[in-house]
Amino acid sequence: MKSYKSDKKYLYADRKDKNHKGKFLMSMRFDISGGNLDSAGEASSTIKSKLKQLGIGYSIIRRVAIASYETEMNIVLHANRGTLSVYVAEDHIKIIAVDEGPGIPNVELAMQEGYSTATEQIREMGFGAGMGLPNMKKCSDQFEIHSDIGKGTKVMIVIFF
Numbered sequence: 001m002k003s004y005k006s007d008k009k010y011l012y013a014d015r016k017d018k019n020h021k022g023k024f025l026m027s028m029r030f031d032i033s034g035g036n037l038d039s040a041g042e043a044s045s046t047i048k049s050k051l052k053q054l055g056i057g058y059s060i061i062r063r064v065a066i067a068s069y070e071t072e073m074n075i076v077l078h079a080n081r082g083t084l085s086v087y088v089a090e091d092h093i094k095i096i097a098v099d100e101g102p103g104i105p106n107v108e109l110a111m112q113e114g115y116s117t118a119t120e121q122i123r124e125m126g127f128g129a130g131m132g133l134p135n136m137k138k139c140s141d142q143f144e145i146h147s148d149i150g151k152g153t154k155v156m157i158v159i160f161f
């Protein structure tokens with residue numbers, strides 16, 4: 001398992017690479033379809049393996065993996081479509097999930113552990129415990145959620161190295 005220290009060393013070494021262009025060490029963007037359970041989880045699994053390839057430490061990867069999986073699943077289960085973007089910077093990873101969908105009427109309520117509007121059918125598939133949003137928040141150093149009813153939801157998560 002790589003330590004916190006070796007994460008930084010790797011990332012700073014990467015920054016000195018004169019071929020590196022742009023502000024981020026790496027960025028990824030995925031289109032997520034609402035309702036498509038067949039490919040659900042693919043984006044977050046790709047994110048996880050790309051971060052492993054970058055040499056990022058396990059504890060950071062674990063937090064990013066949970067946060068990205070839960071945002072991805074919320075788009076699949078609760079929205080029509082969306083994008084999941086991940087930016088790896090010098091000292092942090094940022095996850096941005098934007099969707100078009102019904103929005104969340106009461107964000108404070110939705111943030112509570114155990115609150116879910118998932119149908120019986122979704123619960124039978126093992127989702128709908130109402131733990132996604134609270135778990136994302138727990139994994140984040142910075143967490144923001146904005147929702148417009150009838151339009152969609154945006155989640156922004158920052159995890160520092």
Ligand SMILES: Nc1ncnc2c1ncn2[C@@H]1O[C@H](COP(=O)(O)OP(=O)(O)OP(=O)(O)O)[C@@H](O)[C@H]1O
Pocket residue numbers: 070074075077078079099101102103104110111115116117118126127128129130131132133134153
């Ligand atoms: N992107 C979204 N668009 C619309 N509603 C959402 C979205 N994300 C969450 N919600 C609403 O907030 C509720 C709580 O979300 P949360 O992720 O905590 O639980 P869940 O998705 O229902 O269950 P779990 O994540 O444990 O499988 C959801 O049931 C849904 O009503």
Ligand SMILES: [Mg+2]
Pocket residue numbers: 070073074131132133
């Ligand atoms: Mg969820």
